[in-house]
Amino acid sequence: MTQAVETITPVTPIYVPKLAYQIAMSQPQTHLFEVKLIVSNWHGELLDIKMPAWTPGSYLVREYVRHLQDFSALTSDGQKLNVVKAAKNHWQIQPGGSSEIIINYRIFANELTVRTNHLDATHGYFNPAALCFYIPGYEYCPIEIKIIPARPDWQITTPLPEISPQTFLANDFDTLVDSPFEIGYQQIYDFTVLDKSHQLVVWGEGNLDPQIAIADIKKIVEVEAKIFGGLPYEHYIFLLHLSPSGGGGLEHKNCCSLLYPRFGFKGSEKHNRFMQLVAHEFFHLWNVKRIRPAALEKFDYEGENYTPSLWFSEGTTSYYDLIIPRRAGIYDEQEFLAELSKEITRYQTTPGRLVQPLSESSFDAWIKLYRPDANSSNSQMSYYLKGEMVTLLLDLLIRDRTDGAKSFDDVLVAMWEQFGKAEIGFTETQLKNIIESVAERDLTDFYDRYIHGIEELPFNDYLNPFGLELKSDEVTVPYLGITVNSDRGKETIKSVAANSPAYLAGVDPGDELLAIDGFKVTAEKLVDRLKLYQEGQQINLTIFHGDRLMTLPIVLAKPQPQKYHLQGLGNTVDRQRQLFKDWVSHR
Incomplete structure (x- = not known):
């Protein structure tokens, strides 16, 4: 190979190349998609092609190119072209005067998730971001995709229009990426x-x-x-x-x-x-595909697209995925409150809520949320979960302040009218302004405390006008601060809560739990054993720390709530009952 050549990307091209993919799967049991990209009517001195590193909706650089193999570039008559790999996901092809370039490669597909590719003897599924190249500067060009199924009776499903048998058309690369394919039985x-x-x-x-x-x-x-x-x-x-x-x-x-x-x-x-x-x-x-942050209005497929507003895109959506089935009559009021109580419990038992602000969680999705480790619950807060909690408070605030005349629905409608219909990206300030206009109040203090800050969410202040309160279940077990997994007789400490007695004593995730005060203890029996002690008592915890046997003296702390539930207040007035009814049953 020769040295990398400076990329030539025409700003205003005088010609439009024709792009056509052919995707085959002749041996599906090998999990290899066979991909051919035909670039016709090419007149540039150099053809740059790049593979996306991530796909919209899943905010992590996944390095899809790591599954690529057997890359080659040929002329229409089969002559091999000079190719330079300029970066991990970037190839430069010298056409040598040929106006048609044929690029062949294979993609290994054996990861069944909604954001990757999977191919086996029963079907093929792919996300185009994880399979297809784009040409920088020509993302606007239409792209044809011809599918050659492994078997004649395999069916093809995709949102793209079919322009001829087994051939589909994407208006541009963004549309292609947004159109998964399911092929098979x-x-x-x-x-x-x-x-x-x-x-x-x-x-x-x-x-x-x-x-x-x-x-x-x-x-x-x-x-x-x-x-x-x-x-x-x-x-x-x-x-x-x-x-x-x-x-x-x-x-x-x-x-x-x-x-x-x-x-x-x-x-x-x-x-x-x-x-x-x-x-x-x-x-x-609606929310994120059409109403989306300005940072996601035009995608950079090579790297991170930062925004502090994923709490609205995902967290607000999480709030509505709880309340929509209630409005639809799929479950009743008590089931809704039970589901919401589970979400609040998850939030209240995550130590990271007091460490990572919500806007930072949104911004750092690319390096944290999708890469959990043993310390994640101590240092991170999911923008899905806290965004859901913040949207709950804002919905209740708006309903209370307007006597039920408005709700967070009105925020969504305003965002749809101003940004979604025209697909214009919104800024953090614009989102705040619309929420404030619906709530009819300045929300700077709210933002500073609960979106940009880490103060505890005052659930009961917002629930009281609806005749509800949040209560924790009574706990009598003294607090140690570990969770334990049992696997084939080995008791492995999965997590250690920050500032808990176990944490301060030096217990680490991955340690093997052996005994308390000289007697064997398992994950199943841990709570029962701790019930034998009182707050302030010392236990001797025996563990394998790596390959070292250790016994640590630990003083147990006061019981910590592990479960929360929403319950009605003893005495409510008509306004509270009406606000509650409108919230859980109407709008």
Whole structure:
């Protein structure tokens, strides 16, 4: 190879190249997609191509190019072209006078998540950001994608329009990235909501009852459409992968990808959890796909796109994924309060809430949220979870201040009208101004305390006008400050809470728990053993710290709340009851 050549990217090109992908999977059991990119009508001295490092909706540089192999560049008659690899995801091709360049490579795809690629004997799924190159300066060019399935009876599902058999068209690279492909054996269920066509497309086997699921999906679509005044698409796809374990979702403009445990649908609690996932990803078609921070208005696919407002994009969406199923009648008031209590418990039992501000959590998503470690709960706060809590407080504040005439729904509608319809990115200040205009008050102090600061959230101050209070369950077990996993007879300390007795004594995550006061203890029996002691008593904790046997004297602290629940106040007035009813039942 020769030395890297300075990139030549025309600012105002006098020609438009034609871009066409051909994606095959002749041996799906090898997990290798065979990709051919044909660049026609190319007249530049150098062809630069780059592969994205991340995909919108999942804020982590994932280095998709690490799965690429067997790269080559040829002329239309098969002549090999000179190629320079200028960076980890960047190739420079010297066309040698040829106007058509054929690029071949393969992508290893054996990671079943909503943000990566997966290929096996039953299907192929890919996110174009994790599979396709772009040409800097030509992201606006239309792109054709021809799919060659592994077997003739494999079906193809994608939100892109089909322009000829098995060939689809993306108007530009952003649209291509926003359009996942599912190829293989799949069950397709068509349904209509508000005169718009929808599909539930399912890969995998499990205990999903599609008719029950679709009935509730319809309700969610209708409730969310009511907030924003209609549906901003003509066709929408719910793409569902049934997996052995795990779950998640990734939003796209006209579809969403959902991953859910194959046997996780029976029983109201499991069904409700799935509907919350659906409500969350569907809500994103407004909030983040169209109403999005200015930093995400135009994507930089090579690196981090920083914004302090992911708490609104994701956290607000998390709040609504709880309340939307209640409005849709999928669960009742008590189930809603129980689900919200679980979320508050998660928040209140995360030490990192007193360390990392919400806006910083949003900004640092790229290096923290998606890379948890044993100390994460001590030092970090999820912008999903605290954003959900902050949106709850703001919703209650607006409803209380306006006597129920307005809610956070009005914030969303204003954001939709001002930014979403035209797809103009909003700034942090613009978001704050709209919330303030709906709340009819200055929120600088609120922002300083709870978004840019780390003060405890005063839940009861906001819940009282609704006839509710937050209470912690009574705890009698003295506090040690560790969580323990049991695996084949080995008791491993999973986490150690900051400033807890165990933390101050020098216990580390990864240590092996052996005994308390000379007697063996397991994860299952730890709480029962601690019940034998009182606050202020000393225990001798025996552990393996690496390969070193240690016994540490630890003084137990006072019991710490581990569970919180919302409950009604003893005496409420008409205004409290009406505000509560409007909140949980109406809007």
